[in-house]
Amino acid sequence: MKKPVYLDYAATTPVDPVVADEMCKYLTLDGVFGNPASRTHAYGWQAEAAVEGARRQVANLIHADPREIVWTSGATESDNLAIKGAVAGRDNPHIVTSLIEHKAVLDTCKWLERQGVSVTWLAPERDGRILPGQVESALRDNTVLVSLMMVNNELGCQTDIAAIGAMLRERGVLFHVDAAQAAGKTEVDATLAKVDLLSLSAHKVYGPKGIGALYVRRSPDVRIESQIHGGGHERGMRSGTLPTHQIVGMGKAFELAIEHLEQECEMLESMRSRFLAGVNNLDGVTLNGSDQYRVPGIVNLSFAGVDAESLMLGLRNLAVSSGSACASATIEPSFVLRGIGLEDEQAHRALRFSFGRFSTGEEIDYAATQIVDVVTRLRSVR
Incomplete structure (x- = not known):
């Protein structure tokens, strides 16, 4: 890439x-x-x-x-x-x-x-x-x-x-x-x-x-x-x-958006499943939010033993975020994650991945592979 x-x-x-x-x-x-x-x-x-x-x-x-x-x-x-x-x-x-x-x-x-x-x-x-x-x-x-x-x-x-x-x-x-x-x-x-x-x-x-x-x-x-x-x-x-x-x-x-809504939702659901399957081999991965009442394009995951800032630094070739762009000026843990009951330590380990119209299967596979590699490496040097 x-x-x-x-x-x-x-x-x-x-x-x-x-x-x-x-x-x-x-x-x-x-x-x-x-x-x-x-x-x-x-x-x-x-x-x-x-x-x-x-x-x-x-x-x-x-x-x-x-x-x-x-x-x-x-x-x-x-x-x-x-x-x-x-x-x-x-x-x-x-x-x-x-x-x-x-x-x-x-x-x-x-x-x-x-x-x-x-x-x-x-x-x-x-x-x-x-x-x-x-x-x-x-x-x-x-x-x-x-x-x-x-x-x-x-x-x-x-x-x-x-x-x-x-x-x-x-x-x-x-x-x-x-x-x-x-x-x-x-x-x-x-x-x-x-x-x-x-x-x-x-x-x-x-x-x-x-x-x-x-x-x-x-x-x-x-x-x-x-x-x-x-x-x-x-x-x-x-x-x-x-x-x-x-x-x-x-x-x-x-x-x-009206023309593509049904097709795009199906595509994003497929991308989400593909992405989650790609990181499934990692232990200690928690989905934040609802797995039932949701849209398909946003996935928020916490990685046990790895803080989000270190993970993002390791994922240099992925554009992801540790929270909302509207709150990016603060280093505090996400107020949304704290709002649903996560402790600060858990919130600091979360990243948001969001897919869209121009995402490809190749990109999803690459992202999942990079996440598995970087999380594994960071955990090994603790």
Whole structure:
């Protein structure tokens, strides 16, 4: 292998060449480069049409109305807009979330706590899931919002969003779901799951970085307060000039995700099985997360007797991670692994391997062989 084998698709995906080609049509004078908000000439009309076409493509993936899609700069902004926007102006609001959410949710809720908002932090099951009964028990008379991720970005485990959504809809509590890791990896139906707010990111689905969306339910109408002001774009929920080329890229990426979902899930399941079989000869390997309720592309493993940093140094030709990219600035053990009950020593021995559309069987076999060799060598010199 001349270049490192990329097994960090959960951190970001490469832009699909089809998506990149489509984006190039919306950048230069020869293409559609106008401001979508310029409604007095053809350049603006063409850009607006492209934006609305992409809005339909994104809505189609989650079975939503295009009018329910609000463009943002990514899932982090979508999470912030959903959570802060839902509680703004409320009297004594209460939020329910979990200890293993993405930092964009955790840090937003912690910030709101400092502003006087009450937050209940749910501890997940050992396999990383939040159960409907836990959510129901945490509800109060003043609960405004529940915010939970559909697929955990470090473990790949999947929470039963539909069951929680049905229960919350009966009680009139808003439900926000971070679906950044779910889109393109499993079926996402915001309407069927009775979700009110849902965050999406393009760069997790073979689209460009810097663009995302927030689904905001229209029937019955969900109202959130804008967090960015200056022009009243996106039905007054998110101001700012829309980046047509990025939006078109996200739309095309989501269109491809619809076309390839079934085939890609089958391929990733095969890659996962192949990878786990390849490291099966090693003793002391523990799967972190659920082996049943999960997406196929993320595998989190702990290796007894070997710390993750030493293992990554030995795996110089593999691109893997010891946790979420959003928390890579800290040397602390993964808060997600600690959240599911792992001791610090166990958490320090864990690596996340994530596969994707462009992974090959040869790469999977190579990665498994390298892991077995390096773990064996590190254990021998203890």
